Amino acid sequence: xFAMLEYRGVNTKESVAxxxxxxxxxxxDELEFLISLIHGRFTSKLDTAKxxxxxxxxxxxxxxxxxxxxxxxxLFLAGGTGLAPFxxxxxxxxxxxxxxxxxxxxxxxxxxxIIDKEELDRMSQRLGVKTxxxxxxxxxxxGWSGEKGHVDSSMILRHVPDVKERTSYICGPPAxxxxxxxxxxxxxxxxxxxxxxxxx
Ligand SMILES: Cc1cc2nc3c(=O)[nH]c(=O)nc-3n(C[C@H](O)[C@H](O)[C@H](O)COP(=O)(O)OP(=O)(O)OC[C@H]3O[C@@H](n4cnc5c(N)ncnc54)[C@H](O)[C@@H]3O)c2cc1C
Numbered sequence: 001x002f003a004m005l006e007y008r009g010v011n012t013k014e015s016v017a018x019x020x021x022x023x024x025x026x027x028x029d030e031l032e033f034l035i036s037l038i039h040g041r042f043t044s045k046l047d048t049a050k051x052x053x054x055x056x057x058x059x060x061x062x063x064x065x066x067x068x069x070x071x072x073x074x075l076f077l078a079g080g081t082g083l084a085p086f087x088x089x090x091x092x093x094x095x096x097x098x099x100x101x102x103x104x105x106x107x108x109x110x111x112x113x114i115i116d117k118e119e120l121d122r123m124s125q126r127l128g129v130k131t132x133x134x135x136x137x138x139x140x141x142x143g144w145s146g147e148k149g150h151v152d153s154s155m156i157l158r159h160v161p162d163v164k165e166r167t168s169y170i171c172g173p174p175a176x177x178x179x180x181x182x183x184x185x186x187x188x189x190x191x192x193x194x195x196x197x198x199x200x
Contacts, residue, residue, distance in 0.1 A: 001021070001022050001026075001059065001060035001061065001062045001064070001065070001085075001088075002019045002020055002021045002022060002059070002060070002061055002062045002064075002197075003019070003020055003022055003031055003033075003057050003058065003059030003060060003061070004017050004018070004019055004020075004057070004058045004059065004061065005017065005018060005019075005020055005033075005042070005055050005056070005057055006055065006056040006057075006058075007042060007045045007055055007056075008054075008056065016041050016042050016045070017042070017056075018042040018043075019061070019199075020033045020035060020084070021033070021034075021064075021081075021082075021084035021085045021088070021171070021197070022059065022060065022084070022085075022088055023083075023084040023085070023087045023088050024087070024088060024091060025088050025089075025091035025092035025095055026088075026092065031057065031059065033084065034081040034083060034084040034087070034115050034116075035081060036080055036081045062197070064085055064169075064171065064195065064196075064197035066085075066089040066092075066169065068093065068098060068100065070167050070195075071166065071167030071193070072101065072165075073101040073102070073162065073165050073166040073167070074100065074101065074102040074103070074166055074167050074168070074169065075102070075103050075104070075105075075156075075160055075163060075166040075167070075168040075169070076089075076102060076103070076104040076105075076129075076168075076169050077104075077105050077107075077151060077168060077169070077170040077171070077172075077180050078104065078105070078106045078107065078170075078171055078172060079107050079151075079170075079171070079172020079173055079176035079177070079180075080107070080108060080109070080113065080172055080173065080176075081115070081172075082170075082171035082172030082173070082176065082197070082199070083106060083115055083116070083120075083171075084171070085169075085171050085197060086104065086106075086169070086171065087115075087116060087119075087120070089169075090120075090123045090124075090127065090129065091123070093127060094123055094126060094127060099127075099128075100127055100128075100129065101128075102127070102128075102129045102130075103129070103130045103131075103132075103159065103160045103166070104124070104129055104130070104131045104132070105132050105134065105151050105155070105156065105159060105160075106120075106131065106132070106133045106134070107133075107134050107136060107150065107151050107172070107176065108133065108134075108135055108136070109135070109136050109137045110135065110137055110139075110142065111135055111138075111142050111143065111144040112142075114133055130159070130160075132146075132147055132159050133146055133147065134146070134147040134148060134149060134150070134151060134155065135147070135148055136148075136149060136150050150179070151176075151179075151180060151183070152179070152183055153183040153184075153186050153187050156183060156184070156187065157187060163184070163187055163189060164187065164188050164189055166189075166193070167193045167194075167195070168184055168189060168193060168194045168195065169195045169196070170184075170194065170195070170196040170197070171196070171197040171199075172198075172199065173198075173199050174198050174199065177196050177197070177198040177199075178198075181194055181196060
């Protein structure tokens with residue numbers, strides 16, 4: 001699910017609202033977001049946000065809900081801050097003490113963009129989720145020795161050979177979601193077994 005966050009200027013008529021996926025698990029008195037500061041209209045407000053600023057929140061919205069009964073095996077594909085709904089889902093599964101057969105591919109541009117790494121590793125281990133991270137812009141000296149490059153059909157098949165048996169959930173920027181929907185269909189996955197949240 002996502003929330004709408006709105007900035008309203010104090011002495012101006014300026015108003016700008018954007019959608020952000022909720023990263024913590026319901027029920028909670030708090031909302032947690034993973035926001036990529038891209039210096040656009042809304043995120044540039046957050047760049048300079050300070051304690052005491054007021055942002056208006058309305059929530060929850062959306063159809064990107066995880067149903068543990070929608071399949072027996074799952075694949076989560078996260079692009080950048082598209083990790084947010086999956087953090088929410090995994091936290092809920094962990095809290096409910098449920099068991100899940102799930103693989104996750106998480107794509108970031110740089111190793112230092114990996115979000116919540118310790119919690120992700122801990123939950124993956126505890127729940128038995130096979131999580132693989134790929135870095136799309138590796139650089140000499142960044143210390144990254146793991147998977148490199150964009151997620152594509154061959155990377156999916158290498159990490160998740162039984163992909164055709166899985167219900168897939170994708171979240172991230174439009175180009176990521178579109179490319180991965182196409183990749184899954186090219187691997188023989190039924191479009192009905194693919195759920196996606198696209199940011200754009
Ligand atoms: C359902 C949903 C859930 C979402 N969840 C999240 C989330 O969890 N985390 C998250 O980070 N985002 C999320 N988004 C995206 C988010 O809503 C915003 O679109 C995003 O934060 C950018 O907003 P903005 O106002 O800062 O950028 P905008 O001003 O709207 O700019 C949009 C585009 O223009 C480009 N751009 C803007 N300014 C410049 C500039 N000066 N020079 C060059 N290019 C520029 C940006 O790179 C961007 O591609 C979600 C979107 C949807 C629809």
